[in-house]
Amino acid sequence: MAKNFEIKIRVYYEDTDAGGIVYYANYLKYLERARTELIYSLGLKHKKLIEEYGFQIIVAHCDIAFKKPAYFEDHLVIKTELKSLSAVKLEMVQKVYKVDCWTTTTEEELLVDAKVTLACVNPQGKPKKMPSAASLLFKSCL
Amino acid sequence: MAKNFEIKIRVYYEDTDAGGIVYYANYLKYLERARTELIYSLGLKHKKLIEEYGFQIIVAHCDIAFKKPAYFEDHLVIKTELKSLSAVKLEMVQKVYKVDCWTTTTEEELLVDAKVTLACVNPQGKPKKMPSAASLLFKSCL
Amino acid sequence: MAKNFEIKIRVYYEDTDAGGIVYYANYLKYLERARTELIYSLGLKHKKLIEEYGFQIIVAHCDIAFKKPAYFEDHLVIKTELKSLSAVKLEMVQKVYKVDCWTTTTEEELLVDAKVTLACVNPQGKPKKMPSAASLLFKSCL
Amino acid sequence: MAKNFEIKIRVYYEDTDAGGIVYYANYLKYLERARTELIYSLGLKHKKLIEEYGFQIIVAHCDIAFKKPAYFEDHLVIKTELKSLSAVKLEMVQKVYKVDCWTTTTEEELLVDAKVTLACVNPQGKPKKMPSAASLLFKSCL
Numbered sequence: 001m002a003k004n005f006e007i008k009i010r011v012y013y014e015d016t017d018a019g020g021i022v023y024y025a026n027y028l029k030y031l032e033r034a035r036t037e038l039i040y041s042l043g044l045k046h047k048k049l050i051e052e053y054g055f056q057i058i059v060a061h062c063d064i065a066f067k068k069p070a071y072f073e074d075h076l077v078i079k080t081e082l083k084s085l086s087a088v089k090l091e092m093v094q095k096v097y098k099v100d101c102w103t104t105t106t107e108e109e110l111l112v113d114a115k116v117t118l119a120c121v122n123p124q125g126k127p128k129k130m131p132s133a134a135s136l137l138f139k140s141c142l
Numbered sequence: 143m144a145k146n147f148e149i150k151i152r153v154y155y156e157d158t159d160a161g162g163i164v165y166y167a168n169y170l171k172y173l174e175r176a177r178t179e180l181i182y183s184l185g186l187k188h189k190k191l192i193e194e195y196g197f198q199i200i201v202a203h204c205d206i207a208f209k210k211p212a213y214f215e216d217h218l219v220i221k222t223e224l225k226s227l228s229a230v231k232l233e234m235v236q237k238v239y240k241v242d243c244w245t246t247t248t249e250e251e252l253l254v255d256a257k258v259t260l261a262c263v264n265p266q267g268k269p270k271k272m273p274s275a276a277s278l279l280f281k282s283c284l
Numbered sequence: 285m286a287k288n289f290e291i292k293i294r295v296y297y298e299d300t301d302a303g304g305i306v307y308y309a310n311y312l313k314y315l316e317r318a319r320t321e322l323i324y325s326l327g328l329k330h331k332k333l334i335e336e337y338g339f340q341i342i343v344a345h346c347d348i349a350f351k352k353p354a355y356f357e358d359h360l361v362i363k364t365e366l367k368s369l370s371a372v373k374l375e376m377v378q379k380v381y382k383v384d385c386w387t388t389t390t391e392e393e394l395l396v397d398a399k400v401t402l403a404c405v406n407p408q409g410k411p412k413k414m415p416s417a418a419s420l421l422f423k424s425c426l
Numbered sequence: 427m428a429k430n431f432e433i434k435i436r437v438y439y440e441d442t443d444a445g446g447i448v449y450y451a452n453y454l455k456y457l458e459r460a461r462t463e464l465i466y467s468l469g470l471k472h473k474k475l476i477e478e479y480g481f482q483i484i485v486a487h488c489d490i491a492f493k494k495p496a497y498f499e500d501h502l503v504i505k506t507e508l509k510s511l512s513a514v515k516l517e518m519v520q521k522v523y524k525v526d527c528w529t530t531t532t533e534e535e536l537l538v539d540a541k542v543t544l545a546c547v548n549p550q551g552k553p554k555k556m557p558s559a560a561s562l563l564f565k566s567c568l
Contacts, residue, residue, distance in 0.1 A: 014313040018158035018214040028451035029298045072160040156455040167312035171440040300444035302498040356444040
């Protein structure tokens with residue numbers, strides 16, 4: 001997998017607020033979509049991890065800087081990079097960029113910059129080591 | 143219980159969209175809050191209904207007219223009236239009014255008018271008769 | 285444009301509720317995304333309609349039946365069909381189907397069935413005739 | 427005003443996800459409600475600040491730790507403390523506690539701990555000094 005996993009998001013009405021811009025909490029939805037698509041790109045699924053391994057990945061900490069606003073109908077690219085990996089923790093950097101359109105040569109403007117710490121837990125929320133199959137897949141992203 | 147069960151909602155940023163008004167899907171959140179508070183006012187709790195009776199109430203149908211917009215910081219009153227009740231179905235009329243403030247003598251302006259059909263189901267989503275204790279409580283609203 | 289305009293949606297965590305299924309209000313977000321993508325497919329943009337023509341399309345009425353639940357990670361297809369068109373009103377039927385995956389030969393299961401009435405208004409929310417350029421484009425969908 | 431401004435929130439269905447807990451992005455909605463109610467408690471309104479002073483307060487940075495989950499129907503208390511104030515910036519600490527019920531003597535369990543940096547901007551998003559009337563009111567919270 002590319003070190004910088006990318007997804008594209010177009011801003012819909014549901015994402016905006018009365019300020020005409022993307023509501024700040026909704027960036028956390030975008031970041032979760034990006035992490036979920038990264039997991040799918042590795043051939044994993046949340047449901048399978050829970051049902052087969054009794055294992056899930058939750059957000060333990062998020063440090064997020066809102067640098068510039070995104071507007072209705074904007075084209076956004078979310079870039080996700082896995083920075084570190086242990087048996088019970090993953091650290092990612094996730095950035096939201098605005099682009100003119102979805103070609104590869106477009107200028108990018110950084111809107112949001114986040115450090116996200118994920119914890120590996122069992123269904124009761126207690127720390128649980130990542131299954132080795134999943135661990136190997138995540139290592140391929142480092 | 144009063145035939146017209148009321149809750150008050152102040153419009154927050156999270157509820158609005160780039161049009162400066164409450165996003166249309168968010169009225170369904172308001173309606174659900176009102177139904178939940180009605181259930182609490184009867185001394186019931188969702189969790190208890192599910193865990194003790196294996197019973198839950200889901201929305202089967204919603205016919206909703208968006209007549210006028212609500213704006214950021216508006217004061218809203220949601221009125222809920224139970225219209226009919228059978229062993230496996232409840233029909234409610236729910237209306238969203240805008241008021242100047244939260245005194246009882248204020249003028250009311252109708253913004254949203256909804257007919258909501260609720261179905262009684264088991265955890266697998268199959269029709270299930272309402273427990274008689276709950277049924278009696280709901281009858282007191284008719 | 286095809287009479288049945290389609291978009292694909294994968295169910296994310298943000299869409300679900302404690303019942304393990306898509307929260308009922310979130311289907312209205314899906315329906316709006318579908319209508320917005322239909323508008324894009326015609327070469328129109330909301331922002332341009334507002335800024336150049338002082339014209340916007342709002343939801344006046346929605347009659348929606350929730351037939352079966354969608355679950356986390358489900359693959360959904362939203363089909364949108366324009367049923368009628370006047371100078372100040374559009375009527376659409378929108379349906380949410382669950383599919384096994386996103387190939388064309390998959391079985392479809394109807395989850396949600398909605399009739400949506402859209403009104404053409406000016407920025408103050410008063411009825412306003414659709415610009416003829418937009419009207420012609422929408423007619424091509426009938 | 428008390429140094430620790432409090433609001434109460436009950437967890438509704440709309441707030442939860444398929445994990446049965448409050449979806450992580452929704453805590454940012456709770457935090458915003460708390461800040462808005464703090465502003466109301468000072469006698470200020472967002473709309474007035476924007477319309478009269480061309481001034482608004484946006485979130486520039488959020489450092490948030492998700493320590494324990496909140497569940498459907500939980501009673502939460504959000505505590506907000508203004509930590510520092512300059513002409514163009516406010517720093518707040520906001521904490522989400524779970525309580526058994528809404529009496530004052532209940533045990534509190536810390537669920538979420540956030541440091542939020544707010545920026546004072548004009549409608550174009552450029553830094554703008556806080557109107558002195560608002561500044562004086564905020565100083566009363568320090």
